[in-house]
Amino acid sequence: MTGPTGDDTAPAAAAAPAPPPSEHYDVVIVGGAIIGSATAYFLSVHPDFHGSILVVERDPTYARSSTALSAASVRHQFSRPVNIRLSQFASECIEHFADLVEVDGEVPDLGFRDTGYLFLAANDHQMDELRASHAIQRAEGAAVRLLDRAEVGTRFPHLTTDNLVGASLGERHEGTLDAFSLLQGFRRRARANGVEYRHDEVVGIDTEGTFRVDPDGTPHGEGRATAVRLASGAVVGCGTVVNAAGPRARWVAEMVGLRLPVVPRVRSVFAFDCRTPVADPFPLTIDPANVWVRREPPIYLAGTKPQPDPDAALDDFAVRRDEWEDRVWPTIAHRIPAFEAVKLVRSWAGHYSVNVLDANAVIGPPPGLPNFLFANGFTGHGLQHAAGVGRGLAEWITGGRYTTIDLGELGYERILANEPFLELAIIA
Numbered sequence: 413m414t415g416p417t418g419d420d421t422a423p424a425a426a427a428a429p430a431p432p433p434s435e436h437y438d439v440v441i442v443g444g445a446i447i448g449s450a451t452a453y454f455l456s457v458h459p460d461f462h463g464s465i466l467v468v469e470r471d472p473t474y475a476r477s478s479t480a481l482s483a484a485s486v487r488h489q490f491s492r493p494v495n496i497r498l499s500q501f502a503s504e505c506i507e508h509f510a511d512l513v514e515v516d517g518e519v520p521d522l523g524f525r526d527t528g529y530l531f532l533a534a535n536d537h538q539m540d541e542l543r544a545s546h547a548i549q550r551a552e553g554a555a556v557r558l559l560d561r562a563e564v565g566t567r568f569p570h571l572t573t574d575n576l577v578g579a580s581l582g583e584r585h586e587g588t589l590d591a592f593s594l595l596q597g598f599r600r601r602a603r604a605n606g607v608e609y610r611h612d613e614v615v616g617i618d619t620e621g622t623f624r625v626d627p628d629g630t631p632h633g634e635g636r637a638t639a640v641r642l643a644s645g646a647v648v649g650c651g652t653v654v655n656a657a658g659p660r661a662r663w664v665a666e667m668v669g670l671r672l673p674v675v676p677r678v679r680s681v682f683a684f685d686c687r688t689p690v691a692d693p694f695p696l697t698i699d700p701a702n703v704w705v706r707r708e709p710p711i712y713l714a715g716t717k718p719q720p721d722p723d724a725a726l727d728d729f730a731v732r733r734d735e736w737e738d739r740v741w742p743t744i745a746h747r748i749p750a751f752e753a754v755k756l757v758r759s760w761a762g763h764y765s766v767n768v769l770d771a772n773a774v775i776g777p778p779p780g781l782p783n784f785l786f787a788n789g790f791t792g793h794g795l796q797h798a799a800g801v802g803r804g805l806a807e808w809i810t811g812g813r814y815t816t817i818d819l820g821e822l823g824y825e826r827i828l829a830n831e832p833f834l835e836l837a838i839i840a
């Protein structure tokens with residue numbers, strides 16, 4: 413078992429040999445932010461699940477979780493049916509959130525704003541990609557529309573269209589919400605349903621059986637996770653373990669010897685004020701220069717992918733100010749002339765959990781260790797996919813298969829085979 417390096421609070425190595433567990437839960441979830449809490453919630457409401465659930469969370473303030481630092485947006489514009497379906501389920505949950513998570517008459521306000529997403533294309537290759545994704549999105553029932561350059565200009569007169577070929581616009585169910593309210597809703601309702609949350613840190617996982625992992629990462633044999641060891645010294649027996657540790661997921665995988673190509677990468681978000689507000693409609697806009705911008709009334713948010721984009725230390729939350737000056741502001745000021753006069757009012761940095769194989773999530777068990785489940789590597793779309801993934805894991809844990817959205821394509825097998833499951837619409 414290994415602790416993360418470069419960490420501000422690296423866990424102490426657990427002592428060996430392990431004492432026997434003094435308590436037992438049917439499911440232990442490592443990490444209680446959006447993925448862990450959505451999983452706990454959907455398990456707690458699954459009609460065939462009657463067990464006990466413990467969520468272990470090292471920082472119950474969630475101050476540095478990806479969830480709390482997210483740009484908190486939802487879109488149906490993906491190129492893989494599984495990703496589109498997960499987002500569609502997010503929309504269902506947003507619509508019915510009050511019914512799902514109400515506790516004592518209280519429901520957190522998600523503040524969902526149905527703004528749409530506008531992906532801009534600057535050349536034929538980009539437009540062909542949007543067209544290919546569009547066909548898949550339409551087949552999945554997504555309300556999306558392709559626009560030529562003239563239509564982009566007519567519908568969104570605040571945009572400079574001179575170097576554009578066209579765009580793809582989501583017309584319904586895409587927009588922005590309050591990430592923390594989404595988390596609190598699932599978490600509070602899960603607790604009301606009997607899920608226990610504990611402030612502690614998982615520092616080791618015990619297994620039994622012949623399960624082993626070769627130095628090249630290949631698993632062999634059959635085994636089971638039997639207990640998690642906590643930084644406090646507690647040893648908790650478990651029927652199933654879910655790795656919902658976000659940017660720390662790789663180290664939780666290492667606790668059972670498995671390799672997970674998921675790394676923390678810094679993403680900065682810049683909040684700015686604009687003297688001349690841009691009129692609605694203002695969809696979340698993805699510029700071909702790989703810069704996104706959206707409204708967060710009364711201000712605006714924007715960001716981009718760092719170039720280069722190194723792995724981050726777990727305690728590195730320094731905002732990359734040069735990105736704002738060198739790339740983000742010049743790009744948005746060209747695209748939206750009103751943004752030539754803006755004032756940066758705030759900025760923050762969070763961690764993406766980037767699956768370096770294909771930037772897509774890794775869901776479900778590895779071969780040979782059926783009660784250890786991944787729910788990791790969501791890059792920039794984990795907030796919106798949490799509900800669908802949580803429900804899928806609840807189905808897997810109770811019945812051994814996915815009964816709603818088939819998450820099989822997101823399985824760990826592709827990691828072992830080194831076969832990327834590529835998604836065209838990654839906002840990296």
Ligand SMILES: Cc1cc2nc3c(=O)[nH]c(=O)nc-3n(C[C@H](O)[C@H](O)[C@H](O)COP(=O)(O)OP(=O)(O)OC[C@H]3O[C@@H](n4cnc5c(N)ncnc54)[C@H](O)[C@@H]3O)c2cc1C
Nearest residue numbers: 443445447470478479482483485614658762793794795796
């Ligand atoms: C700047 C930014 C913008 C984003 N924008 C969007 C967006 O617009 N839409 C979208 O869908 N997604 C977006 N994302 C991605 C999204 O926020 C994440 O995919 C999602 O929040 C991941 O949730 P998580 O629960 O896996 O991870 P986290 O929120 O990081 O939670 C993991 C939790 O596990 C805990 N933990 C870790 N290790 C242990 C351990 N050993 N023991 C106990 N607890 C542990 C941590 O303390 C943490 O609370 C964005 C992310 C960032 C950083």
